[in-house]
Amino acid sequence: MPAKKKAPTAALRQKAAAPQPVKCAIHPASLLSVTHLTLEDVQQILKLADQLEKEPPARRNQRLFKRRVSLLFYESSTRTRTSFEIAAKSLGADTTLVSDKSSSIEKGESLKDTGLTLRALGAECIILRSPYSGAPYLLAETTGLPILNAGDGMHEHPSQALLDLRTILSRLNKTGSITPNTLKGVTLTICGDIFHSRVARSNALLLPRLGARVILCGPAPLLPEDAVRIAPKDATERIEIERDFNRALAQSQIVMMLRIQAERLAGLSLDLEEYKVRYQANPDRIAQYAPKAVIMHPGPMIRGLEITSEVADSPQSAIEEQVYNGVAIRMALIYRALGVSKGARS
């Protein structure tokens, strides 16, 4: 396919002078997509995460004392929700959880009205999980509040990419600043249901900018050829597709396994037995092709399908560290969202 260009007629576009339905500017402390972060932002978030993590709880607790953070979850979640909640509470903030199953969302209230309601109730920041790609943009534009994207449909899961980065850096003993060369020489394979994965997108949009080479691996229905073109413009390394998992493993220092998202398959049928044969992270395969690689998984895992217990529970596995790192990263994101990051840096 030819390279996408903007239609030449885009030059005709001008700023509108006439009134239109009111749209707020996206609050700059929002995190909707990793593409909105500069490498300097990434570095500051990681630094802030370190700092907040080390701080004595009694002092940390004063940082956002009684500030109001809302968690708006339209999809079930264990890790992300709990970790955002713990992060906010560790900073002293009050949290309220609104989920689709126990709110007016069930009665048909729109995302816009739900957001305006939370804002009227004093929310200073909304953490949103939605089954719809792009929903955080809508919430940011209709409320004007800082919005943290806790996963939107198949689009992105930026806090996951940041906690994955923190995990990778710590496993590889990389310290120092975040630059286009931070992950130079590192090859990472993301294997599985790439098509439906917001985690894969956020990692593929972030890590190549730090110099990591990213291999995407999976069967064609779960990994379309278009995927390589997700490569960010300022990537210093490329994104490739390798359908042979063994070959991908043999080149990788980091292996990120993904769950098959049965709830998003939308009529796609998959031979799970064949899938296991070709793509499962099992002890034999890992021992043969990637005996030293760090094994990651954003969860939830389906043990026995994409990964076996032996691999998930092995010393190679960084899966629990990922979860652990989530709290520090999310503390930093919430702190940043409430506009007080300057104080923390001093």
Place this chain on the structure above:
Amino acid sequence: MKPILIRNGHLIDPSGAIDAPRDILLAESKVAAIDKPGKIKHAGAEVLDAKGLIVAPGLVDIHVHLREPGQGYKETIASGTAAAAAGGFTSVCAMPNTIPVNDSPEITRWMLAPERNAAIRVFPIGAATRGSMGEALTEYGSLRAAGVVAVTDDGKPILGDRIMREALIAAARIGLPVIQHAEDTRLTVGCSMNAGPVAFRLGLRGMPIEAESGLVERDLRLLAEINDARAHLHVAHLSTKAALNAVRKARRNGLRVTCEVAPHHFVLNEEAVGDYDTDAKMNPPLRSEADREALIEGILDGSVDAIATDHAPHAAHEKEQEFDRAPNGITGLESALGLAIAVLRGKHKMPLSRVIALLTCQPANVLGLKGRGTLAVGSPADVVLFDPNKKWVFHAAASKSKSRNTPFNGWTLQGKVHTTISEGRVVFQL
């Protein structure tokens, strides 16, 4: 009604191959005379000075959604035709996906009743199957008698081979075209934009081009099998190179097939979706740049028969939703001429008379709207006066439509409508 004498204008009537300074007299709702400047004398006529303006047949849009009956909060026949008049249109063909579906003479007559307060002529298009359910044909004879000019299940494409064949045969018998919204909906479940790298990055499911081209190819195969010279297939809002090529090939083989292209498809590509802009969501979706360029080429080489807007108004609260949940469609009546001139003439140097043909006599011919899209003496006095060089900024908020869902808000367009006359009445004046 007082006769109108339009003087000092430059008259372009592609149907009569006129492209010259001419005066034109409208009387008794008809075009009464056309002659060289100063030649027509008529003491009792109201004089319109068209100095610096193009005088052309009123524009014809063969694909609009006026939302009545049933969805007056989006648009009414009155508001939609007022927007049409402001855009220079004097004839619009209204799609049947109303509530209830226009599948009966009663609904057709209701739409045509004077109580609807249409500013310009409305030509209803009837449903091809009852309730547009794709199962049983509607009664084409009585629909035509009530005023229907074509049949379609627009938005709910006819997928079944048998029912599509029946529709083509029945419509051919009484001289109605069958319009197909070509989308194999089995391939587009849950999709909200064009398939490709942009959709992948945004995490949206994409409609493959084969969903359009495959159904066009199927329809053309049925048309060939029927082998009836009267059978006429019209492909609505064609958006892909593959479908355009299928149409070209069928036409070379002598099949009676026509197609239309919407301004947004030849002006924008899938990148316009940006960060989930629901005003760039429509069906068929904005395609790749390669498809957009192919449509331009098809327009320039004459493969495309008509420009049609697919004017599809939606209320603000409907578009202000998550991208996947927002309805498809954008308004188009007031931006069509300005986009066509800016892009086709401005960027691609298409002669103005050919741009006008795509908006007048060619669409009128596609749906057999006799006397429309022409200034032939004796035809209904449908005229538009516009300044072809005037650049202006399109503001959706100033639209006559009830809805504001357009990706062209704030764009600088070229070609500003000055006066629109429908059957001898001035229905819009700047």
